[in-house]
Amino acid sequence: MELSPYYEKQLECLHCKQQFKTMKVRSNFIKVKENESDFRPIYENDVNPLFYNVFVCEHCGFSFTEDFSKYFAPGVKEAIDQHITTHWKKHSFAGERSIADALQAYQLGLVCGNFKKEKHITLAGLALRISWLYRMTNQDVMEKRFMKIAREQYIESYSVEDYKGTSMNELWVLYLIGEISRRMGDKEQAIRYFSKVIEKQRLFNEPKILEMAKDQWKRMREE
Template identity: 50%
Template sequence: MTELVPLYDKSCKCMICNKSFTTQKMRTRFVKVLDYDTDFRPIYKDPSLNPTFYHINVCEHCGFSFSDDFTPYFPPGTKEIITDKICTNWVPHSFGLERNGKDAIKTYKLSAYCATLKNEKHITIAGMYMRLAWIYRELENMEQEQRFLKLALYEYLESYTADDFQGTQVSIDRLLYLIGEISRRTSNTEQAVKYFSKVIERQSRSLEPKIIEMARERWYDIREEQKEIKENSLSL
């Protein structure tokens, strides 16, 4: 009897060159989540068994990189732009084996670039930048974590304005909360309070009471931090 292993092969077809390639995904039975950060980053029991590393599919033939969240539609001219900017410069190699954090970072940066050239939804691009920030947090690289949190924040704000999160797994409550929480983590306190308040104001019609409660907790944390700063400044 063959022993079940965490990773399995998944066959993909590239949306640019139409060639098939194999990537790896992680079996959910091996994924054990201990907790979540306040921005929804999963904290895994075994950091080496991180399904986030395998979210992106990279075509080994042409370099086009994408997640299952990408839409099949390519706006006119975008395939030609992707071919010119990425495929013509691609040296064929595979990301279809086991990945570590550094490998995963490369795949996310490739896919974020592809998504930008493709004019993919802001909510999809935001999700890739968010996962990049999480990986850098695990690697304890605060500078790069902050960089990609800010990029994610920009895309989430654009998604809110364009309303392109509709029909995705990201609800309005979750989106508003994420904007508030990333603003808090990037020291934009005024904006954080504004968006946490928007979440709290939705409590009577929200289907996600847990997110309402999280927004209240973060709002309270900010208030306590500001109170402490004020008290410390008065005592000097």
């Protein structure tokens, strides 16, 4: 019997504490062919693990990722109950997801993350991935809408340094602000942030990011 790329995982909802199932992709089926300039991975096959990063509780609708904290500030649970759970029609996201399913899951995750006041770096990552999903379906207006949200959140993250302690660092954040700005047609902002990456090169051992920033900076200066 051929092994499925997918497997079920049991999780506990951070909000309602009930158990629910979600789908994950086996690591040996994840084959990245290349990455675009804003790090969107292009996979060799139809198995896209990005579709499964957001966990959606079938009971209450609360949606989250592995990056969400377990802490709920006072009043947050009540806000989630009022704005999400009371409108939620119980259904499961445990099966194989289409791109439409993935978009719904990510948008729920972004809404929940905003209510929960998650780190700006977490919200930025969600918004950026939503823009990738819209790019996959050639929806340019929606792609740019969520790029704008991602850029705002990355700028806030850089300002308050809430990327510290995550898989991101200052150079990655600066590069992404520059690259998202470039994709949005904001040449001035793009050059500004690519320049910041180049200025800080001695503080980080990130030759790939530095090379990408220099290439984009040079290209934009020549346009």
